[in-house]
Amino acid sequence: MAVDRSTVPGGERDEAGTEPPGELLSTPVGTPAYAAPARPLDAIDRDILRLLQTDGRASVRSVAERVHVSRANAYARINRLIDDGVIRGFSARVNHERAGHGASAYITLKIVQNSWRTVREQLRKLPGAAHIALVSGDFDVLLLVHTPDNRTLRELVLTRLQSIPEVLSTRTLLVFEETDLNADPHL
Numbered sequence: 001m002a003v004d005r006s007t008v009p010g011g012e013r014d015e016a017g018t019e020p021p022g023e024l025l026s027t028p029v030g031t032p033a034y035a036a037p038a039r040p041l042d043a044i045d046r047d048i049l050r051l052l053q054t055d056g057r058a059s060v061r062s063v064a065e066r067v068h069v070s071r072a073n074a075y076a077r078i079n080r081l082i083d084d085g086v087i088r089g090f091s092a093r094v095n096h097e098r099a100g101h102g103a104s105a106y107i108t109l110k111i112v113q114n115s116w117r118t119v120r121e122q123l124r125k126l127p128g129a130a131h132i133a134l135v136s137g138d139f140d141v142l143l144l145v146h147t148p149d150n151r152t153l154r155e156l157v158l159t160r161l162q163s164i165p166e167v168l169s170t171r172t173l174l175v176f177e178e179t180d181l182n183a184d185p186h187l
Helices: 043-054 060-067 071-083 116-124 150-161
Strands: 103-111 129-134 141-147 167-174
Touching: 043 060, 043 071, 060 071, 103 116, 103 150, 116 129, 116 141, 141 150, 150 167
Parallel strands: none
Antiparallel strands: 103 141, 103 167, 129 141
């Protein structure tokens, strides 16, 4: 996912209405941000990542205060994390049940050897697909889906997934309850 730098934290202007130092719009959206290997992360970088994972809307000023660096330093560090591809984007954590997706499942798939790229592109188009991973072990792909109800989930598995020629078999694991480990415990 390309990072739309107009939505990164800290898009605020200072009191004079000017952009703060460390302007976050240095790389156009769509430019590969991580052509070179990522630079090593220090404790402050890891603290910034933890804070942004908990609250992607935190202002740079707030992040700077919480990790005890200047605002300019926080801007520069966030910029570097984006440019290095460490931060891939910013998003909202959604309560899927409250958003109308009361059924969630992990689906394991066995696929035809060497068909990963083809299968991945077809899985990306599935309504409710939230996460796709190529894995090792007894199956090849792990797919997380969120659907409005079990009937829609059944249709997705039995009709949509099973109709993909490269999918040899599936196994569906219903999610009864989820715990978001990145959620702020104070909210």
